[in-house]
Amino acid sequence: MASRGQALFNARLKKYYAFYTAGFVVFIVGVGLLESLGVPNKLLGYLFLFATILLYAGIGFLSKTAEVSEYYVAGRRVPALFNGMATGADWMSAASFIGLAGTLYLSGYDGLAFVMGWTGGYVLVALFLAPYLRKFGQFTIPDFLGARYGGHLPRLIGVLAAILCSFTYVIAQIYGVGIITSRFTGLEFGVGVFVGLAGILVCSFLGGMKAVTWTQVAQYIILIVAYMIPVVWLAVKHTGMPLPQIVAYTEALPKVSALEREFNDPASEKGRAEEEVRQIFRMRAAQVEMRLQALATGGDAYLSSERRALEKKLDAARSAEIDPRAIDEIEKALREFPANVETAKALWHKEKAQAEARAAPVKAHVEAYAAPDEEARAIARKNFLALVFCLTVGTAALPHILTRFYTTPSVREARRSVFWSLLFIFLLYFTAPALAILVKYEVYSNLVGSSFAHLPAWVSNWAAVDKTLMAITDLNFDGIVQLAEITIGSDLIVLATPEIAGLPYVVTGLVAAGGLAAALSTADGLLLTIANALSHDVYYKMINPDAPTTRRLVVSKAMLLTVALIAAYVTSLKPGSILFLVGAAFSLAGAAFFPALVLGIFWKRATCAGAVFGMIVGLGVTVSYMVQTYEFFGINGPKWWDINPIAAGVFGIPLGFIGVIVGSLLSPAPSPRIQELVDMVRYPRLDRDERP
Amino acid sequence: MQLTARHQAYWRRNLSLTAVLLCVWFLVTFVASWFARELNAIELIGPLGFYIGAQGALIVYVLIIGYYARRMNALDREYGVAEEDD
Numbered sequence: 001m002a003s004r005g006q007a008l009f010n011a012r013l014k015k016y017y018a019f020y021t022a023g024f025v026v027f028i029v030g031v032g033l034l035e036s037l038g039v040p041n042k043l044l045g046y047l048f049l050f051a052t053i054l055l056y057a058g059i060g061f062l063s064k065t066a067e068v069s070e071y072y073v074a075g076r077r078v079p080a081l082f083n084g085m086a087t088g089a090d091w092m093s094a095a096s097f098i099g100l101a102g103t104l105y106l107s108g109y110d111g112l113a114f115v116m117g118w119t120g121g122y123v124l125v126a127l128f129l130a131p132y133l134r135k136f137g138q139f140t141i142p143d144f145l146g147a148r149y150g151g152h153l154p155r156l157i158g159v160l161a162a163i164l165c166s167f168t169y170v171i172a173q174i175y176g177v178g179i180i181t182s183r184f185t186g187l188e189f190g191v192g193v194f195v196g197l198a199g200i201l202v203c204s205f206l207g208g209m210k211a212v213t214w215t216q217v218a219q220y221i222i223l224i225v226a227y228m229i230p231v232v233w234l235a236v237k238h239t240g241m242p243l244p245q246i247v248a249y250t251e252a253l254p255k256v257s258a259l260e261r262e263f264n265d266p267a268s269e270k271g272r273a274e275e276e277v278r279q280i281f282r283m284r285a286a287q288v289e290m291r292l293q294a295l296a297t298g299g300d301a302y303l304s305s306e307r308r309a310l311e312k313k314l315d316a317a318r319s320a321e322i323d324p325r326a327i328d329e330i331e332k333a334l335r336e337f338p339a340n341v342e343t344a345k346a347l348w349h350k351e352k353a354q355a356e357a358r359a360a361p362v363k364a365h366v367e368a369y370a371a372p373d374e375e376a377r378a379i380a381r382k383n384f385l386a387l388v389f390c391l392t393v394g395t396a397a398l399p400h401i402l403t404r405f406y407t408t409p410s411v412r413e414a415r416r417s418v419f420w421s422l423l424f425i426f427l428l429y430f431t432a433p434a435l436a437i438l439v440k441y442e443v444y445s446n447l448v449g450s451s452f453a454h455l456p457a458w459v460s461n462w463a464a465v466d467k468t469l470m471a472i473t474d475l476n477f478d479g480i481v482q483l484a485e486i487t488i489g490s491d492l493i494v495l496a497t498p499e500i501a502g503l504p505y506v507v508t509g510l511v512a513a514g515g516l517a518a519a520l521s522t523a524d525g526l527l528l529t530i531a532n533a534l535s536h537d538v539y540y541k542m543i544n545p546d547a548p549t550t551r552r553l554v555v556s557k558a559m560l561l562t563v564a565l566i567a568a569y570v571t572s573l574k575p576g577s578i579l580f581l582v583g584a585a586f587s588l589a590g591a592a593f594f595p596a597l598v599l600g601i602f603w604k605r606a607t608c609a610g611a612v613f614g615m616i617v618g619l620g621v622t623v624s625y626m627v628q629t630y631e632f633f634g635i636n637g638p639k640w641w642d643i644n645p646i647a648a649g650v651f652g653i654p655l656g657f658i659g660v661i662v663g664s665l666l667s668p669a670p671s672p673r674i675q676e677l678v679d680m681v682r683y684p685r686l687d688r689d690e691r692p
Numbered sequence: 693m694q695l696t697a698r699h700q701a702y703w704r705r706n707l708s709l710t711a712v713l714l715c716v717w718f719l720v721t722f723v724a725s726w727f728a729r730e731l732n733a734i735e736l737i738g739p740l741g742f743y744i745g746a747q748g749a750l751i752v753y754v755l756i757i758g759y760y761a762r763r764m765n766a767l768d769r770e771y772g773v774a775e776e777d778d
Contacts, residue, residue, distance in 0.1 A: 112745035
């Protein structure tokens with residue numbers, strides 16, 4: 001009977017979401033009509049923002065619940081297909097939606113580590129975790145550690161690790177929410193953060209996992225539509241075919257490669273012009289080098305003499321009443337003038353590196369591990385593989401993703417659900433590299449070589465909005481755009497694609513709504529994971545096992561609110577680089593959870609002592625390597641085998657495995673009751689003898 | 693409860709399926725990336741090394757997971773460990 005009920009539920013869900021998608025399309029067309037009636041863009045941006053947040057709040061309100069299993073695991077009745085969409089939205093963050101195509105544009109092959117790592121991890125989820133966790137069937141990931149290894153200690157370490165990696169990751173999401181809301185509505189960054197936060201809270205507060213699941217399905221539909229429309233349009237514009245994932249390779253890529261060769265060939269006309277601009281950057285780098293040398297010998301005295309020279313120059317410029325723009329520039333240089341020798345050294349080294357980078361020839365988009373010599377190439381390859389490894393294992397260990405597989409009705413559905421999850425994620429990830437190539441083709445073939453007097457509209461628009469996204473200056477005064485004269489920020493690629501493709505503003509608004517959906521849905525899942533670890537694992541399982549249901553839910557909601565406010569506060573301080581935060585979360589999760597979870601299922605001999613030891617070693621090594629080598633922490637210790645701090649998990653994960661194994665062998669085998677639990681997890685049904 | 697020989701056979705088949713699929717995954721992810729520069733010399737749909745990273749590996753991942761789900765759901769029935777709810 002249960003399966004009949006489930007089938008009806010399934011059919012109803014399909015109907016609801018079909019209506020919802022149709023309604024959303026009507027909404028987009030409606031906003032498009034408003035645009036053609038002359039409603040200003042800013043208003044359209046607000047409309048998109050508030051309509052979607054209101055929608056999520058509405059779904060959250062309709063899904064309100066006071067039942068524990070609905071609050072924590074959506075009542076375990078989410079069909080595979082829908083859990084796949086929810087996982088897709090849970091998974092794809094602001095970094096995937098807005099940042100990924102840009103990273104690929106800027107770093108070509110080397111950016112593919114993210115594409116492979118963030119999808120390949122699902123193979124590990126499918127083979128090693130999802131079906132078994134579903135059979136185990138509790139509420140959180142620390143729950144599994146607690147039951148499998150016994151005692152509070154493994155659970156407690158699990159809680160700490162879950163909070164550590166989810167919190168690092170959620171900051172990156174809230175940051176993304178702040179950027180999108182502030183860019184498209186003109187609200188201040190801090191205000192944008194809190195508006196977005198309200199959007200996150202309304203949907204998870206009333207209905208927990210149930211509300212988050214149904215909101216995430218809605219968010220997935222918005223984000224995938226928003227991602228695809230501009231890319232498909234761009235492909236049609238360039239090639240007349242609506243299949244960007246194919247034409248990018250067959251049509252655009254060969255032309256991009258040919259243009260790269262032309263830009264690097266000083267004998268060609270374009271190559272000669274590029275060389276001229278590169279020469280300017282080479283001179284800049286040499287100048288900075290001279291200042292650095294003078295600083296090394298002159299120290300403070302040199303720095304203050306430089307500052308005085310700048311002040312004199314300003315006075316002279318003011319009295320001569322020349323171009324006010326020149327005065328502005330000197331004033332700016334004075335404002336930003338380094339306060340002491342240390343900051344001067346750091347700043348000038350950075351300036352020199354930037355100038356040198358822009359003086360270098362164009363890197364071929366498809367070339368793997370591009371570097372000046374064999375040794376540097378080997379290091380690049382090593383780091384690429386290490387990063388793929390960390391992202392892959394981290395994917396299969398992030399608690400907010402793994403808990404999603406508690407919500408399906410059965411083990412069968414859990415297995416299918418991983419398939420749907422990856423398929424929905426795949427749609428975006430195999431489009432992003434194609435988008436990067438198509439935009440590159442546009443820039444190389446249409447923007448480069450055009451005249452500064454008639455820049456394409458999207459270029460001048462974005463250059464006016466944000467210099468970090470798009471900056472373009474005629475450095476060699478020939479009136480023609482050279483590639484070396486353009487600086488592009490990675491977020492530009494996705495944000496500007498609608499305009500490059502010549503689509504109306506409504507599509508730009510749609511892309512913003514898609515980015516917001518991506519960031520909100522991920523933040524939702526993460527905040528819920530943190531709050532549930534605190535309320536379920538710490539409060540209910542360890543402090544007060546007799547707590548009544550209502551009390552547990554009240555504690556959960558209080559935690560949710562507290563964690564959200566703390567996260568928003570930390571985000572408003574704008575810490576560190578977003579990409580590093582995201583990468584760090586993966587290494588941390590991989591090293592803390594993956595060995596203990598997988599060995600807990602596949603090795604009956606794994607013991608409590610082993611799990612505790614392995615988790616501490618894995619996490620400890622990863623954290624200490626990051627602190628030792630990431631420049632943010634200021635220690636800058638030596639790197640092990642030249643591995644970058646973002647891939648610290650490449651040490652932590654294997655050592656975590658060794659830790660669990662050694663610790664287990666040194667302690668007595670687990671009790672028969674626990675070994676039976678392992679058997680229970682391994683077989684979808686093990687309650688009676690096989691059917692005749 | 694005591695596991696029967698059939699239960700153990702089921703688990704062994706699960707393990708060997710997992711191992712084979714894991715090898716495929718390792719091949720397209722790490723071996724292909726290791727030789728990316730060499731593979732780029734081969735032109736199919738764009739240079740092969742690049743194409744594998746951008747699309748080929750992803751397609752293989754989807755196929756691995758789809759195949760595993762089908763195969764395991766069938767094994768469950770074959771060995772009588774399938775959930776009744778289906």
